[in-house]
Amino acid sequence: MTQIRTILRSYLDSPELPSHEGLLSLLESGISSLEGENNSYRPHDSEGKAGGLLDFTDEKSSALPLIIVPDLHGRGKFLIDILDFEFQGKTVLELLQNSEILICCVGDIFHSENRGRERWKEAYLEYIGGNYVNEPMKAEMLENLSLLQMILTLKSAFASHFHILKGNHENVLNEDKRAQFGNVPFRKFCDEGNMVSRFLQHFYDDLILHEISYFEKALPVCAAFKNCVVSHAEPAAFFTRKQIINYHETGSFVTFALTWTANDAAREGTVEHLFNELLSENNRKNAFYFAGHRPVLEKYALRQNGMFIQIHNPEIEQIAFVLPDTKFNPENNIIEVEK
Structure with a gap:
């Protein structure tokens, strides 16, 4: 335990961007973990590959506590505080x-967003002048890539118990x-999307850029547990279990x-529809649907007759802690972990 925490902390504390060799090795390991999931x-899709x-x-998984992590956006310290x-x-x-807990992150690894607004503006002035690897951009990417290294390490080490879903920012x-x-x-x-892509292409090469993209596209998009369902954003439409897998x-x-x-x-009723698709009749009664994506002002926001809970407050390090055989209470079970 001490060793892996030390490794994760070294990513967070490093003043230098990861080496090409080191980042590539982690990406290959993370991709292998995603593609080889049980x-x-x-469930595998129609082509025999890991589905969505x-x-x-x-029964075994339903007995474990579950941590749902909202959008991370380069916040490596947030991830360390969760583990601590x-x-x-x-x-x-x-x-x-x-193997006594499950963790499900809703996605969005890159882009500091409002937290780095001024840094983005400075980086953009350099970018439009043709300087793609400028100092403000290096600072931004140091946060993003250190978090990516942590996630790849955790996924490789705990493939069946640590999970991250694809968010809308997973488009390198x-x-x-x-x-x-x-x-x-x-x-x-x-122009954050192009700025990140150009930075990676120029600081590293096309191989790293495309390996990150490959990792992103191998991520699942939805997770079902005993008494809850999770995705990055509120489900916009009706889908079947089979469509999500494929x-x-x-x-x-x-x-x-x-x-x-x-x-x-979102179309009204999408949450209830997915409960019917993904959960047993008995477990739908006290179920909630969790997502992040758009920021909330307080601890959470409710929609879809109170069944949908949005938990992404970028100003707070908070998680949703879902305990087995206990009805989730957003007032008590959305917890701040910051030290």
Whole structure:
């Protein structure tokens, strides 16, 4: 436990960007973990590949506590604080090492967003002048890549118990492939999507850029547990279990509908529909649907008759702690972990 925490902390504390060799090795390991996930909890698609759904509704998994992590956006310290959080006399990392907990992150590894607004503006002035690897951009990418290294390390070490879903920011190529991969070019304060892509291409090379993209596209998009379902965003439309598993089929729009939904843009009843698709009749009664994507002002926001809980407050290091055989209470079970 001490060794892996030391490794994770070294990524966070490093003043230098990761080496090409080191980052490539971690990416290959993380991709291998995603592609090799067991069919028992990640059903294979029609081509025999790891599908878009994580299914932990079996009896053994249902007995484990679950941590749901909102959008990370380069916040490596947030991830460390989660692993250091204590529950029943053990840290989350100790529970993870003993296979006594499940962790599901809703996605969005890159882009500091509002937290780095001024840095983005400075980096953009350099970028439009043709300087793609400028100092403000290096500072931004140091946060993003250190977090990516942590996630790849945890996924490789605890493949069946540590999970991250694809978010709308998982589009390192900044491509427009909405129908197949849910990808839409990203920009908010400046031209963040292209800036990250150009930085990686120039500081590293096309291989690193495309390996990150490969990792992103191998991520699942939805997770079902005994008494809850999780995706990056509120489900925009009705989908079947089979459609989610076969999320890479061209024209399905499943990934886009689970990663890009604006507040109040979802079709009414999508949460209840997915409960019917993914949960047993008995477990639907006290179930909740969790997502992040758009920021909330307080601890959480409710929609869809109170069944949908949005938990992404970028100003707070908070998690949703879902305990087995206990009805989730957002007032008590959304917990701050910051030290």
